[in-house]
Amino acid sequence: xxxxxxxxxxxxxxxxxxxxxxxxxxxxxxxxxxxxxxxxxxxxxxxxxxxxxxxxxxxxxxxxxxxxxxxxxxxxxxxxxxxxxxxxxxxxxxxxxxxxxxxxxxxxxxxxxxxxxxxxxxxxxxxxxxxxxxxxxxxxxxxxxxxxxxxxxxxxxxxxxxxxxxxxxxxxxxxxxxxxxxxxxxxxxxxxxxxxxxxxxxxxxxxxxxxxxxxxxxxxxxxxxxxxxxxxxxxxxxxxxxxxxxxxxxxxxxxxxxxxxxxxxxxxxxxxxxxxxxxxxxxxxxxxxxxxxxxxxxxxxxxxxxxxxxxxxxxxxxxxxxxxxxxxxxxxxxxxxxxxxxxxxxxxxxxxxxxxxxxxxxxxxxxxxxxxxxxxxxxxxxxxxxxxxxxxxxxxxxxxxxxxxxxxxxxxxxxx
Numbered sequence: 001x002x003x004x005x006x007x008x009x010x011x012x013x014x015x016x017x018x019x020x021x022x023x024x025x026x027x028x029x030x031x032x033x034x035x036x037x038x039x040x041x042x043x044x045x046x047x048x049x050x051x052x053x054x055x056x057x058x059x060x061x062x063x064x065x066x067x068x069x070x071x072x073x074x075x076x077x078x079x080x081x082x083x084x085x086x087x088x089x090x091x092x093x094x095x096x097x098x099x100x101x102x103x104x105x106x107x108x109x110x111x112x113x114x115x116x117x118x119x120x121x122x123x124x125x126x127x128x129x130x131x132x133x134x135x136x137x138x139x140x141x142x143x144x145x146x147x148x149x150x151x152x153x154x155x156x157x158x159x160x161x162x163x164x165x166x167x168x169x170x171x172x173x174x175x176x177x178x179x180x181x182x183x184x185x186x187x188x189x190x191x192x193x194x195x196x197x198x199x200x201x202x203x204x205x206x207x208x209x210x211x212x213x214x215x216x217x218x219x220x221x222x223x224x225x226x227x228x229x230x231x232x233x234x235x236x237x238x239x240x241x242x243x244x245x246x247x248x249x250x251x252x253x254x255x256x257x258x259x260x261x262x263x264x265x266x267x268x269x270x271x272x273x274x275x276x277x278x279x280x281x282x283x284x285x286x287x288x289x290x291x292x293x294x295x296x297x298x299x300x301x302x303x304x305x306x307x308x309x310x311x312x313x314x315x316x317x318x319x320x321x322x323x324x325x326x327x328x329x330x331x332x333x334x335x336x337x338x339x340x341x342x343x344x345x346x347x348x349x350x351x352x353x354x355x356x357x358x359x360x361x362x363x364x365x366x367x368x369x370x371x372x373x374x375x376x377x378x379x380x381x382x383x384x385x386x387x388x389x390x391x392x393x394x395x396x397x398x399x400x401x402x403x404x405x406x407x408x409x410x411x412x413x414x415x416x
Contacts, residue, residue, distance in 0.1 A: 061361055085114035089121055096128055104128040105238040109141070117146040123159050130163050138163060154184060160191050170200040188217055195220075199228075204239070208232040226262065234269060241276045249280035267299045274305055287311040291319060307336030313343035331361040338369060347377065362391035 018358075031405075040048070063126045073306035085217055092107030105128035122145030129138040139160075146156045157180050164173035176196040180190045197206040211229055214220040220228075233255060240252045256264070256273055263269055270293050277286040288304045309316065317340040320333065327333055334357035341350035350373060367390035375383035 014135070081114040082116060085111040086116075089115055089117075092121070092123060092128075096124055099290070100133075101131045105132070106138075112144075114147070119145055119152050119155065122148055126159065126163070130166065135163075135167065154180070158189050158193070161197075165193065165200070168200075170197055173197050174201055186213060186217060188219055191217060192219055192239050195228075200285065202235070204232040204235040208236070229260060230263060230266060230269070230329055232273065233263055237272055237276065239270070241251075241272075241279070249276070249282060252276055253285075259415075265296060267297075267301055270299055271305060278309070283311050285310050287316070288342055294323070298327070303330075303332050303336050303352070307339040310343070313340055317344055317346075325356040329360050329362070331357045331366075334360065335363070336367070338366075342373070347373065362389075362393060364390045367393060 088107045088111035092104045092111065095101075095104035095107060105125045108121045108125040108128065109146060112118045112125070115121050122141050126138045126145065128143035129135075129141060142156055142160055142163075145159075148154055157176060161173050161176045161180070162333070164170075164176065173193070177190060177194050177197055181194060184190055192211065194210055195207065198204075198210060208229060211220070211225055211232075215225055236255055237252055240255065252273070259269075270286070270289065274286045274290060277283065277289070286307070287309050290302055290309070294302050294306065303320075304318070306316065317337070320337050320340055324330075324333060324337065334353050338350045338353035338357065341347075341353055354366055354370045354373065357363070358370070367386045371383045371386035371390060374380070374386065
């Protein structure tokens with residue numbers, strides 16, 4: 001109500017102002033055509049001209065509709081087809097999400113030509129065809145997607161690589177992704193697919209070189225990176241270990257030098273590298289490696305392997321006896337000390353260390369060492385005793401399996 005009153009008051013004010021203006025500004029229009037003349041007041045003529053202008057404007061618009069009906073029909077038809085294509089595209093994408101591949105492909109392809117986003121239609125249809133196992137049709141749709149939109153190389157290439165990975169066409173996928181990586185370095189999706197391709201084709205060198213790039217883009221967690229780096233370096237070392245020449249050892253040493261710090265403290269890799277160094281007649285390097293690793297972190301596998309090296313037994317024994325001061329009851333260290341004492345021909349000391357190890361933890365291996373030592377010292381009774389203990393301990397470690405029941409008659413015959 002208040003708004004209506006305000007409008008009426010405003011209208012009256014404008015009318016009064018306009019009336020006052022008409023009275024204060026007199027004038028007239030005179031139009032003469034031949035011998036005929038027309039005269040009217042200035043304000044009436046102005047209103048008349050404005051009315052004529054409005055009539056002409058709407059008349060020209062109405063006339064333009066009748067003059068160009070074909071163009072207007074084409075525009076209307078195009079908009080109508082685009083709306084229909086949009087509805088079909090939505091239905092196709094919904095069917096794709098629901099796993100109805102055939103319906104999705106049909107709707108998306110049918111709507112592609114009239115869609116404002118044909119690239120989306122063809123890519124989604126290619127995915128639907130792929131899920132149906134129609135690989136040739138999927139490739140055809142990818143080609144149509146590439147032709148439908150300018151600048152679609154990246155999207156089509158990524159989709160093509162993903163479909164190749166799903167089909168287990170790993171070599172082809174890696175080749176396609178390598179080309180994409182050259183044109184689009186550090187593209188997140190390219191890097192993620194490259195990781196999958198490298199693992200699939202066992203390209204461990206490519207994978208280890210990819211890890212820093214994945215980490216820089218925050219595309220991989222720390223845990224996953226450590227697992228993949230461990231796998232990559234382990235496989236690379238195993239591959240190179242099949243080479244027995246010095247060149248092979250040199251490659252492995254370079255790999256070890258390039259390895260991240262956290263991997264050089266991994267016990268599995270240290271043991272593997274040690275075995276390769278020993279096989280390549282690099283026991284001196286192996287001894288330094290194990291000695292340094294044992295100072296950093298103690299592990300039973302490392303100390304047992306240290307005792308099997310044949311480098312400088314006196315220096316090894318001295319270093320191990322220093323460790324014994326920190327770990328006086330370590331059975332693996334005591335076993336290693338016994339073996340190093342044997343290498344130094346300290347027979348009595350070897351017996352003491354072996355027996356101390358046996359007291360800390362009964363072991364078939366230690367019993368076997370003692371049995372062999374006593375046999376060579378001429379004490380066959382103790383040798384047989386430790387051999388029996390070794391067999392008994394070994395028997396306890398065997399899995400529980402059904403065994404034949406001894407025949408009493410057979411045993412009696414054997415006894416007689």
